[in-house]
Amino acid sequence: MSIITADRAVDYALSHLVPIEAPFVMRFHGGEPLLNFDIVERCVEKTKAALPERTQFEVTTNACLLDAEIGKFLMKNFARIGISIDGAADSHDMHRKLVGGEGSFYRVKKALSHLDIDNPVVSARMTVRHDTVEALYDNVCYLLALGFTVIEPVPDASDSEWTRQDLAMLQTQFYRLSDLQIDLGSKAVICGITASANRLINMPCDVGGKYMHISPQGGLYPCALSVGNPKYCIGHIDTGLCQARVNTIKELNIKENESCIGCARYGYCNGTRCKIINEINTGNAHLPSMMTCKLENLLVKTGRYYKEKQHAMR
Numbered sequence: 001m002s003i004i005t006a007d008r009a010v011d012y013a014l015s016h017l018v019p020i021e022a023p024f025v026m027r028f029h030g031g032e033p034l035l036n037f038d039i040v041e042r043c044v045e046k047t048k049a050a051l052p053e054r055t056q057f058e059v060t061t062n063a064c065l066l067d068a069e070i071g072k073f074l075m076k077n078f079a080r081i082g083i084s085i086d087g088a089a090d091s092h093d094m095h096r097k098l099v100g101g102e103g104s105f106y107r108v109k110k111a112l113s114h115l116d117i118d119n120p121v122v123s124a125r126m127t128v129r130h131d132t133v134e135a136l137y138d139n140v141c142y143l144l145a146l147g148f149t150v151i152e153p154v155p156d157a158s159d160s161e162w163t164r165q166d167l168a169m170l171q172t173q174f175y176r177l178s179d180l181q182i183d184l185g186s187k188a189v190i191c192g193i194t195a196s197a198n199r200l201i202n203m204p205c206d207v208g209g210k211y212m213h214i215s216p217q218g219g220l221y222p223c224a225l226s227v228g229n230p231k232y233c234i235g236h237i238d239t240g241l242c243q244a245r246v247n248t249i250k251e252l253n254i255k256e257n258e259s260c261i262g263c264a265r266y267g268y269c270n271g272t273r274c275k276i277i278n279e280i281n282t283g284n285a286h287l288p289s290m291m292t293c294k295l296e297n298l299l300v301k302t303g304r305y306y307k308e309k310q311h312a313m314r
């Protein structure tokens, strides 16, 4: 994103969103936002100057470029700093590689020394894939030992190689993490477990409302997943929202998933809430992927297990 686009993006966001949202949350995600740290810094300073008391900044980063100066800036200004780290080196380096092909683990680990990782604003964002699932519990323990107090394991629904055995392993690992969360009490949060136990009914997708994503070129999109895909572009910072495009996505969202009618999870599942994810995964906006469906059921079982264990401990 250029400086001109960044300035226009902040101006657009402030003028469009400020009357709606309090606090004003600005989240940087990628790609990799720290590739353009000067722009991140500029957006933060400009937004803070305009709204001194109502801003909240969040970032998700692979931390490869995070040095002492950046770490200090993030700790001072950001309310959420998500570090993409999949666990110990063996698991992390399987999928997170530098341009030269070597794993990025050592770079990330070094970057952690520039953050207060025991501060709950810093979280470990783990992507769990079919080939790392067996080490999930051990990887969470590893990250706790490093000092993280907030850990967010997220199964990768776009990984097409999950087998029935892998999913059974994921369930086993989530049960083990449930037990671990109970042992940890308030010392640390494993978000995947606590979120499973506290699933709320879906809110309708607020396309074109108080939640919006801006691409490096200034395009407006309803969510992180859709950024850059022209099919889901709903406007531009220079011309504003295109109401016809907003309405097209709203209509997509209103229509029910025929294949899910009658399911007890209808009101809670990602597969019924986010039609864009469905369309990207299956080519049909109203047909969730098999993995979305299986994960929903797995998370429900995990949530029940965790609550029962919690209850039994009282």
Ligand code: SF4
Pocket: 259, 260, 263, 264, 265, 266, 269, 270, 271, 272, 288, 292, 293, 294, 296, 297
């Ligand atoms: S995707 Fe599966 S779990 Fe989700 S609502 Fe449809 S049938 Fe139910």
